[in-house]
Amino acid sequence: MVVSIGSLESLLTNEEWVAxxxxxxxxxxxxxxxxxxxxxxxxxGLVLMIVGDRITAEQITLDVYTAAxxxxxxxxxxxxxxxxxxxxxxxxxAMATFNSQAHxxxxxxxxxxxxxxxxLTILDDNTGRLSPEHFENAGxxxxxxxxxxREVLEIAYYEGLSAGEIAGRLGRPPEExxxxxxxxxxxxxxxxxxxxxxxx
Amino acid sequence: MRHDCPTHEIKEQAAxxxxxxxxxxxxxxxxxxxREGCEICRAELFKFERAAGMFALNAPQIKPPAYLIDLLQAxxxxxxxxxxxxxxNQFAVDQPxxxxxxxxxxxxxxAIPWRLVSIRALPWAAASxxxxxxxxxxxxxxxxxxxxxxxxxxxxxxxKQIEQMHGLVERATGRSKELAEIIAIxxxxxxxQVQLVGEGPAASSRITLYMDDKSGLCIISADQLPVADGMVxxxxxxxxxxxxxxxxxxxxxxxxxxxxxxxxANFRNLNAACITLEPEGEVDHPTTRVLALGKITRSPRVHxxxxxxxxxxxxxxxxxxxxxxxxxxxxxAEQRPRHAARQSGTTSIDNH
Numbered sequence: 001m002v003v004s005i006g007s008l009e010s011l012l013t014n015e016e017w018v019a020x021x022x023x024x025x026x027x028x029x030x031x032x033x034x035x036x037x038x039x040x041x042x043x044x045g046l047v048l049m050i051v052g053d054r055i056t057a058e059q060i061t062l063d064v065y066t067a068a069x070x071x072x073x074x075x076x077x078x079x080x081x082x083x084x085x086x087x088x089x090x091x092x093x094a095m096a097t098f099n100s101q102a103h104x105x106x107x108x109x110x111x112x113x114x115x116x117x118x119x120l121t122i123l124d125d126n127t128g129r130l131s132p133e134h135f136e137n138a139g140x141x142x143x144x145x146x147x148x149x150r151e152v153l154e155i156a157y158y159e160g161l162s163a164g165e166i167a168g169r170l171g172r173p174p175e176e177x178x179x180x181x182x183x184x185x186x187x188x189x190x191x192x193x194x195x196x197x198x199x200x
Numbered sequence: 201m202r203h204d205c206p207t208h209e210i211k212e213q214a215a216x217x218x219x220x221x222x223x224x225x226x227x228x229x230x231x232x233x234x235r236e237g238c239e240i241c242r243a244e245l246f247k248f249e250r251a252a253g254m255f256a257l258n259a260p261q262i263k264p265p266a267y268l269i270d271l272l273q274a275x276x277x278x279x280x281x282x283x284x285x286x287x288x289n290q291f292a293v294d295q296p297x298x299x300x301x302x303x304x305x306x307x308x309x310x311a312i313p314w315r316l317v318s319i320r321a322l323p324w325a326a327a328s329x330x331x332x333x334x335x336x337x338x339x340x341x342x343x344x345x346x347x348x349x350x351x352x353x354x355x356x357x358x359x360k361q362i363e364q365m366h367g368l369v370e371r372a373t374g375r376s377k378e379l380a381e382i383i384a385i386x387x388x389x390x391x392x393q394v395q396l397v398g399e400g401p402a403a404s405s406r407i408t409l410y411m412d413d414k415s416g417l418c419i420i421s422a423d424q425l426p427v428a429d430g431m432v433x434x435x436x437x438x439x440x441x442x443x444x445x446x447x448x449x450x451x452x453x454x455x456x457x458x459x460x461x462x463x464x465a466n467f468r469n470l471n472a473a474c475i476t477l478e479p480e481g482e483v484d485h486p487t488t489r490v491l492a493l494g495k496i497t498r499s500p501r502v503h504x505x506x507x508x509x510x511x512x513x514x515x516x517x518x519x520x521x522x523x524x525x526x527x528x529x530x531x532x533a534e535q536r537p538r539h540a541a542r543q544s545g546t547t548s549i550d551n552h
Contacts, residue, residue, distance in 0.1 A: 029276055036269060045262035058268055066275050080246070084253025091256060095220065142258055156221045157255055163221060178212050185215040188251040 017082040018075075025073030036065055039083065043090045050094035050158050060097055064090045095160045142188070149184040152177050203240040210244055218248035371452075378421060378458045385410045385419055396473060396494035401426035405455070407492050409473050416462045418446065422475070425455040426491065431477045433457055436486055437496075438472040443486055446473070470496045 023031035043064055048057040067089050075085055142150060155166050163181065167174040203210055216222045217230050234242050385391055396407035407422040420435055433449040449457035474493040476486040 027280065029273075029280070032272075032276065033269070036272060040268070041261040041263050042257070042259070044264040044268075046256050046259040048262055049259050058265065058271075061264055061268060062272055062275060065272050066279065069276055069279060078246075080249055080253060083257070084250055087253050087256035088249070091252075092220075142255075153219075153255065156216075156219045157252065160220055162223050163216060164223070166221075178216065181219065181221070182208075182212045182215040185218070185248050185251045185255075186211070188254045189247055 014081065018077060021068075021072050021075045021082045021085070024069060025075065032065065032069055035068065035082075035086070039086060042083075043086065046087060046090050047094040050091065051098050056097060057094075060090070060093050063093050067093065091157070099160065145184055145187055148172075149180045149187070152180045153184040156181055202236070202238040206240055206244050210241055211248075214241060214244035215248045215251070218245060218252045374458075375456075381419055381458075381460060382410060382421060385412055385417060388412050388414070390414070392496070394473060394494040394496055396422075396475060396492040398492040399490060402475070402491035405492055407475065407494070409494060409496075411496070418461050420449070420457070420459045420461075420473075422449065422451070422457040422492075423455060425449075425451050425457055425475070426477065427451055427453065427455055428477060430480055432480055433491070434476050434478050434483060434486070435459060435461070436474050436476065437470045438474060439469050440471065443474070445484060449475070472496055 020031050020035055024035065040061070044057060044061045047060045047064070048054065051057050051060065064086070068086060071089075075082065080088070145153075151170070152166055155161055155169070156163075161169070163177045164174050166172075167177045170177070172180075213222070213226075213230050217227060220227075222230060230241075234245065386393075390413060392411040392413070394409040394411065396405075396409060398405035398407065402425060405422060405424045405426070407420065407425075410419040410421075412418070422433075425433055433451050435446040435449060436443040437446045438444075447459050447461040449459050451457040472493055472495050474486075474490045476488050477491055478486070478488055
């Protein structure tokens, strides 16, 4: 079932997110429960996208929050927002499992359904507040991104293939793939940096 | 070498590194460069790591199964127990209780976005802090939490053991009653004892039938019967007119069954007894293969298992039901299904 993150119905300030992580770092189980409740669908969805198997995704999701519980005390604001920190853990663990199990891409989930992201929030650099508009912009950046850039980005992110491997699969020169990945990533950044919707 | 401005090459390296798609050698080289203190590359990497995070936010949001938070809770409790056993945390526990707990409580109340705590998370949350209607309650819960988590675990384990003990006691009590019944019937002069021999999945079953000719009382005790969901064991008396249902066995999960019943017909008209595994519900004739069969002879003597009849022993001998020869089988259909079952393993008893 694809759902929106309804539990994030109210905007959180960056201070609140960071406070949440700090409390987890001090061993506060309530804070971990709040984090899980707010981000569980996001983490589970991401992990499932990578590993393509619900049972495995459930185990990895448990691993992700257990890792968050153990390492929250070392969380460094300078290296990203709490959400990107958490998602980084999720992707890292999912990718490690995916690589170890040598899944074939045919087992991978496809994004068949759209999802309502209007109430999902991310950090706004200027206000320090999490803005649904910016998440929407990020989605728009993907939607308006040239198909070949989005394709290499999705393969790189969800499958962890190197530029050379992606090039081999798509029959494109490696240098072209590298350029496309860089452009795609830059496009994703555009809404955060400028506060405006990304242009194709 | 430190860079002065972000070049295309720097952006590319940072973007590929942030996505984790550089080769091992390339990634190592980039990390070394960052460690050397190139702030330009560090800033680019930071930007692209955030871009990767942005991309992750576009993954479909899929609600995890509800039980996952319970599994997570169990894991965290385990982690917490491990933490509290470390010397570092032992020291923390020794801090002045009120000061520490009050400070901790105030921090939680001030910083946790309570509106995000869902109903589903409440039981867990309540164990730590959300159940607080006052700071003092939070203090008590926060302080006692680690200890109570261990105690809870011990209580759960103890309850499990008590339940297991209850089960063992009930089973032992039931078996002692059964033994008393068997001893009582064995005390009756002329009572007959018949061993039923299992087939296929019931090959290791131990089944004994006790029959009192005078009272018509009949007891069957069975162990290691094969069990299956939605299926029950039926006892059948095989007569010249065909098999008659003698009752349903209440078989437990270990394959033990005990049944006290009575034979409607005169025991002397019974040729054999057998057991089948039938779908739940009433059945008036066997519909599945015979699991175990025992010949009922006319001689009121004790039968023993695994001592097959020999040609020089008549069909009414006290030996176990025939296994190798049809010549010692009594007349009637009761031996045919058994023989056929040994041949094909699939034969059912029909009315003959």
